Amino acid sequence: LRKNVEDFTGPRERSDLGFVTFDITADILNGKNSIFDWNVKQLFLYLSAEYSTKNNALNQVVLWDKIMLRGDNPRLSLKDMKSKYFFFDDGNGLKGNRNITLTLSWNVVPNAGILPLVTGSGHVSVPFPDTYETTKSY
Amino acid sequence: QLYYQVLNFAMIVSSALMIWKGLIVVTGSESPIVVVLSGSMEPAFHRGDLLFLTNFHDDPIRAGEIVVFKVEGRDIPIVHRVIKVHEKGNGNIKFLTKGDNNEVDDRGLYKEGQNWLEKKDVVGRARGFLPYVGMVTIIMNDYPKFKVCIQTFGILALV
Numbered sequence: 001l002r003k004n005v006e007d008f009t010g011p012r013e014r015s016d017l018g019f020v021t022f023d024i025t026a027d028i029l030n031g032k033n034s035i036f037d038w039n040v041k042q043l044f045l046y047l048s049a050e051y052s053t054k055n056n057a058l059n060q061v062v063l064w065d066k067i068m069l070r071g072d073n074p075r076l077s078l079k080d081m082k083s084k085y086f087f088f089d090d091g092n093g094l095k096g097n098r099n100i101t102l103t104l105s106w107n108v109v110p111n112a113g114i115l116p117l118v119t120g121s122g123h124v125s126v127p128f129p130d131t132y133e134t135t136k137s138y
Numbered sequence: 139q140l141y142y143q144v145l146n147f148a149m150i151v152s153s154a155l156m157i158w159k160g161l162i163v164v165t166g167s168e169s170p171i172v173v174v175l176s177g178s179m180e181p182a183f184h185r186g187d188l189l190f191l192t193n194f195h196d197d198p199i200r201a202g203e204i205v206v207f208k209v210e211g212r213d214i215p216i217v218h219r220v221i222k223v224h225e226k227g228n229g230n231i232k233f234l235t236k237g238d239n240n241e242v243d244d245r246g247l248y249k250e251g252q253n254w255l256e257k258k259d260v261v262g263r264a265r266g267f268l269p270y271v272g273m274v275t276i277i278m279n280d281y282p283k284f285k286v287c288i289q290t291f292g293i294l295a296l297v
Contacts (some may be wrong), residue, residue: 042181044219044238048201057227060201065221067181067238084159085243090224105202107219109182114266117202 016094018128020063020086022047026076026104026120028068036070043068044107045076047083049126051100053093061087063102098127147293167193167262172206172215173272178237179204179217186273189217191262199223199233199257202263207235210249215261218244224254231257 028043036043046065053059065081068074087094092102103123108116161170174187183189191206199205201223206215221243222234232254236243245253278285 044182045204046202046221050148050201055226056224058223058225060223062221063199065238069181085221088222106180107202107204110267112268115204115264 004073016089018049018090018094018100020049020083020090020102020126022081022083022102022124024065024076024078024081024104028074028076028106028120036074039110039113040070040108041107041111042070045104046106047102047104049087049098049100053089053091053095054126055089055091055093059089059093061085061089063087068106077125085099094128096128096130100126100128102126165190165192165262166195167191169206169215169261172217172261173275174217175214175276176216176237178239179219180239182238183217183267184269186270187266188272189264190266190268191264192265193260193262197263198225199231199260199263205235206261206264207255207259208261209247210252210259216244217264243280 024047028045044065044067046062048060048062050058050060063085064081065084101123102125104120106118106120108118150216152168162168164202170191170193172189172191174185174189177185189206199220201220203220204217205220206217208215214284216235218235218237218240220233221236223231233256234243234245234254248255274288278288
């Protein structure tokens with residue numbers, strides 16, 4: 001499971017807004033078998049950024065998500081993806097933040113039964129620069 | 139004879155009530171079983187699906203979880219996913235939700251001027267689900283005459 005990212009920040013009103021582009025290569029398995037067994041209807045995948053700031057001890061922001069239905073290919077090979085949702089911080093905690101962790105997780109939705117949340121193994125740490133960018137070429 | 143029937147009926151009703159109250163205590167949620175009312179979480183959940191919730195106080199709210207919440211002042215429970223979480227060191231948490239099938243987040247659904255949800259707005263976290271079973275509730279809501287039919291039928295069956 002590999003993710004590569006580049007990023008820069010830009011100020012919006014009073015909260016930091018981060019821009020991240022990423023690649024995802026993943027193989028979603030349940031042990032040796034495909035995770036799509038008879039009771040799995042779909043997977044809801046999401047890429048979340050987790051980090052700490054002065055304002056908040058824990059922040060989690062979902063940057064991107066995807067629904068993978070039973071029958072879809074369980075291998076993901078996405079390149080140069082932009083985040084689907086705005087990566088706003090609650091304050092100015094992105095600037096100079098060296099320790100932002102991106103993790104891929106998924107919600108297994110069964111045909112009937114328990115709804116587990118699974119976190120993929122492998123995560124990537126993304127440092128944000130100390131300065132703001134004024135030109136937004138996103 | 140009639141006396142026994144009435145007693146029997148009362149026993150069944152109070153057992154059902156006890157089981158329901160017991161479930162409320164065990165799960166920590168005021169409403170441990172809810173019916174999905176809209177299509178905003180499709181294709182995972184459809185109208186009429188039944189959700190089982192827990193609401194343990196120490197369970198942290200994390201991105202990706204499916205929560206059932208009520209907007210202040212409204213009675214309708216909404217089932218959506220948490221997409222942003224900001225938690226302070228003292229445990230104070232604020233979060234944003236969005237339906238999987240919706241284009242935008244739920245800010246439009248919250249109260250006027252409210253931008254975030256808090257722990258107190260949460261009815262519970264979805265832990266398990268059964269498809270279609272809740273359809274009866276939806277039909278009863280949409281067709282009140284049907285509700286009366288079901289109720290009289292239920293009473294007749296018990297007695």
